[in-house]
Amino acid sequence: MIIDVIGDIHGYADKLIGLLKQLGYVHNGQYFVPPSGHRALFIGDLIDRGSQQIATLETVFAMLDADVADAVMGNHEYNALAFATLDPSDTLDLSDTYSANDINSNSSQQYLRSHNEIHIRQHEAFLAEVPFGSDSHQYWLQRLYELPLWLETEYACFVHACWDVDSMAILKPLLTDDNCLTLQGLIATSKEDSVPFDALERVLKGVETPLPNGIVMIDKEGTKRTRVRVRWWLDELNKRTIHEVARAPASALAQIPIDVLAENIDFALKTHKPVFVGHYWLTGTPEPLSLQVACTDYSAAVDSGYMTCYQLDTEQPLPLKASNFVQHLHD
Structure with a gap:
C-alpha cells in the first residue's frame, strides 16, 4: 500500500485537486478515487488563508466518508472550534459533562479563543465562506471534531506538528477512543498556563x-x-x-x-517508526527533516508554495527518501 501523505491545504482547493490528479486520483462524481493500492492522508490545516474553504472541506471529507483517505487535525481546525465555543468556566462546573447547547446558552460572551484582531484576521477567509453561527458553520464544526489529533499505524506515525508521546498521554483522557477531541477536551486544552494546554500546543504547534x-x-x-x-x-x-x-x-x-x-x-522522540508532520512552512526542494521525520508542508498557502505529498510505501517505510516527495507545480 502507498500512503499519499498530503501537506497543509489552507483552503487552496485548486492546488489540492491539481496534486490529486497528478497522483492519479480520478473524480467519480462524488469523490476522488485513488489509484489501485493507494490511500490519501491529510496532515491537517485544511482551512484558513485561501479562498476555497468549502471546496477544500468538501473534497477532503468526501474522501474520508468514502474511506479512501484519513486525516489528522491541524492547529487551524482546533482554533476554529475554540473560536466558536463560549467559555463556560465562570458559570458551569468543569467536572460535569455538558453539551454544546449548555455552552452556547451560557450568558458569558468570552470565547475559548478570543475574538481579537489577530485571531479574526487569521480566521477571516473561513468565516467569509462559512458565516459565524450559520447552519453551515455548525455543520463544519461538527465535522472538524471528527479529525483525530494523531494517527499511529504499524508502519508510521502521523501528527500535525510534533510526535510527543508524553503530551499525548496527558491528552488521552480528554479524547475519544480514536483520539478525537471532546467538548470537555477542547475546554480543558484552551486554558493557558495549564498542563493540557501545553500538551496540546506541543502536538499541534511544536516544541x-x-x-x-x-x-x-x-x-x-x-x-x-x-x-x-x-x-x-x-x-x-x-x-x-x-x-x-x-x-x-x-x-x-x-x-x-x-x-x-x-x-x-x-523532549525526546520515543518511536522507531517514521513520523510525518505538516505545519512548518518549508520552502525549496523537499527532503526529509531527519532519518526518521518528514514534513509535507511546503507553503502551499502562498503563491510561491507548492502542494506537496510524500508517498509512503507501507512495506518499506524506512529509510525516508527525498525521491518519494511529489509536488504539484501549479505555475
Missing part, C-alpha cells in the same frame, strides 16, 4: 524554548513572542545553541548571541 531575558520576536501574524519554535527532530537539543535549533528567520535570530544555548527542551 519551543525560551528566548534570553529581554528578547522578543515578532511573528508573521504580528504577535510578540518570548519563546521560539525549535527543530525537535534534531538530536541533543539541550546541548545546541538557539541558532542551531530554532525555526525562525535569520533576521529574527540576529538579536540573539550566537553562543546562547537552548534551555528546558524536555
